[in-house]
Amino acid sequence: MILELAQFLLVLAIAPLVTGIIRKVKARMQSRRGPSIFQPYRDLRKLMSKGSVVSHDASWLFNITPYVCIASVAVAALLVPVMYASTFGFIGDLIVLIYMLAMMRFFMALSALDTGSAFGGMGSSREMYISSVVEPTMLLSIFAMALVAGTTSLASIAKLIASSGLDLVSPALFLAAAAFFIATLAENARLPFDNPSTHLELTMIHEAMLLEYSGKQLALMEMASMTKLVIFLAILSNVFFPWGIATEATPLAVMVGLLVFIVKIVLLALVIALIESSISKMRLFRLPNLLTSAFILSLLAVISYYILGVS
């Protein structure tokens, strides 16, 4: 119980740090020194101390969205294993997790439309378009893992794969992991889908949706997005490659689990930073090509399970 709660708090606590690390690595690759990896915490603190300006075209929806977003991400964070393969899993499985994040997206897209700005509409429209192509990929790739492990509970998948050594390693695992990684980039507004550091009006997607938010409301929205990224990275590292995660609640196992998790997250952050430094944003209407290949990968993962796995 305490460990589960600690995991949840850890996800929230390190969310700005992960974003900070990615930014730092990117800056280094561009031969800049870059801000400290703790800069996102300072940004959040600063935003929290500022007032908000709300458009007079906006309705009640615009004002409640930041709270709903942070709450839905928090509930999703309860379901993700971090260093110990057990969560508040009875609340929901991976389908619930994906739909909690869909809830956040639903509110965010609506709030973007609410101010009547063309940028908001653009962001909202593009976000819903990309997400509708990503969602099948995301579900199928985790389903492939659910088939391998025989459960849709994230913690149980992690536990089963981690404790069975290399027995469950199969092509399905790698295919699904690749598909899910592409989905992670798309869902979290990373390159090549969206440029997180852009403020060029015509190319932004995620930023365009947040454009009208300011002060405390912006802080909540930023925090929600950062947490979402950590949730995805945690799934990537603990559902697809859970080795090292604590399967028992002994202090040593948990410490090892924590260390391994940090290493994995930092590695993933490095990979993302590397990708973002080496490729450019794709044209909006070229994205389905990449996303369809990700979808095919996830479908192959499921089918390969049946062809190779069951015997």
Next chain:
Amino acid sequence: MYGQMLLPLLISVSLAGTLLSIVTKRWERICRVAPFIAALAASVVGLALALEVLLGGGEPSFTIPTAVPALGHFAFVVDRLSAFFVLTISSVALCVCIYSIGYTREYAGRYSPATMGLLFNVFLLSLFLVVTASNAVLFLIMWETMSLSSYLLVTYENRDREKVSAGLLYFVMTHLGTAFISVAFIIMWLYTPGEHSFDFAAFRELGAGGLLPGAMRDLAFVILLIGFGTKAGLVPLHVWLPQAHPAAPSNVSAMMSGIMVKTAVYMLVRCYFDFLEVTDSWWGLVVLLVASISALMGVLYALMEDDIKRSLAYSTVENVGIIFIGLGAAMVFQSYYYADPLTNAHLADLAALALIAVLFHTLAHSLFKGLLFMGAGSVIYATHTRDMEKMGGLAKRMRWTGILFFIGALSVSAIPPFSGFVGEWLMFQSLLLTQNINDPMVNVLLPVAVAVLALTGALAAACFVRIFGAVFLARPRSKHAAEAKEVPRTMLAGMGIAAGASVLMGVLSVFIIPVIDGVTSSVLGVSISSKLVNGLVLLPSTGEFSSMSPLVIGALLLFAIPLAFLATRRLGGRHTVEQGDTWDCGTPLNSRTEYSATGFSNPINRIFRSIYRPHTEVRTEYASSTLVKRKITFSTNIEPVFERYLYAPVATFVVALARRVGIIQKGSIQAYLAYIFVILLVLLVVFR
């Protein structure tokens, strides 16, 4: 025990309602209200009847004497399956009746309230009787009453050409469906044991006794799917639905989309599981395939519509597709169970799970689609247009309508913990559990169905972001929208009950599912609620496959949102909120600079171009020289694929055939008498 009295009471209250609308015809104000009060009373009686049967048991019945013994017993029997659909009908009708009291003011002085009251009561009664009839002939009579009364309601605004022609399409399609259903019943009747009988009791022996030969069973399966698929709006038989549902007055649309399409689900469950027995796995796979196509096509077309009610109607096509995906899964499980009942005992549980998902989503969809259509009706009541591009900014002008519509949008977009989500979650679980079937065909096809369901879910969310955004958010796009006022309280009350029910159904699903399990166990003979529900948690399968607790999710959200709100106020000082302008890059914003509904869905239009086949036209008018443009017109529309490539050729063929046959129409009485004589001779020779 008083269940036995409730059914006659229900019928007499409904009939009283029809009488009332005729009697009060002269006093328009009373006439607008009285028939709906009667219908409301009928719904309350229906609710009591359904709960009595679902919670208590017993099978109340009501028999009407018939003069023709060959047709069997004309009886209405409320077994558990019927009771569940009586519950669905009465809970939606209850909300719609309250809503209608205010809504009919829309037609004051233009169309007769007596007609509306009369037809509404007949329609409601026929819905109740369709799901309780226990004789094929009686069922068809009720089915026709339902179809005709709803046809007359669709064409209620009979001075509007477009609505009349939409009604005609509905009229043709529904009778096509009825023809198929009749043939299926006749096939079953031919094989009933002993003396041929139209009673459902006799039909039930068909499956149990294995009396139908294989080919006839398959034929009956296909014909029933076409017949009832027409009413349910399965692609490609859906073409009437997006025309007729929007043409009807909004309270009737709510009834048609919410309930009427579900009568087809009712009868298919009854026919397939009760009468025919699902023993071939390809039946389920066919249903799955058709259902997946329906779900995807439905939502794709919903995304392209500017007409709010038509968009909602396409969303009904989508949701019926989702319901049929569950039905297909249940059929697949059931067939594999029958193939080897001893080793596949666990598959019977999974069939029950899939059927629970079907019924749960049926009830959930009835409530939230009823709510959404009532919401659309309110918006149209206030703005006098169905075009979403002319709405906007209504969340501020019609606050309560906005909030209630939003609850409907959350439910239909499968956002946890609302009812739509729980239904889809159960659907996902039952599809995932097909891994228990050892058949490569099933194992490869089912992940595709999962992907379709996921894609449909995401597109549905996009669709309702689009609808809610265009209708309720940002600035008004027309004068009517700017001057919109909140609708009367009765309308809000009707929507409010439906919205409350949608929320509670999701959050309290752990208490509702055991009741539904009682229904499915009466159909399949397997009860799984003891395994499925554990305290506040749903566990869909044996073993630790997965679990979910909508109640806890709801509670967590209810706790986390205020917590976030309070924490924000605490941290970093006071929260000041200023009003300001939207960032405009220096160009003043107006209603034309907002993102339009068409613009919103354009990216989706582009990636699904091969399905939509969009046609875009840009026309430029020049003044004096080609350098001075006077006007640029942009128009875009998508190709109606099914109408053009499926229905148009058939219609052309039928018309051509009629012309050919027309040759024998000489117009002289002697010729016709000669025809009759020849036919008589032929018949005498053949049937000597």
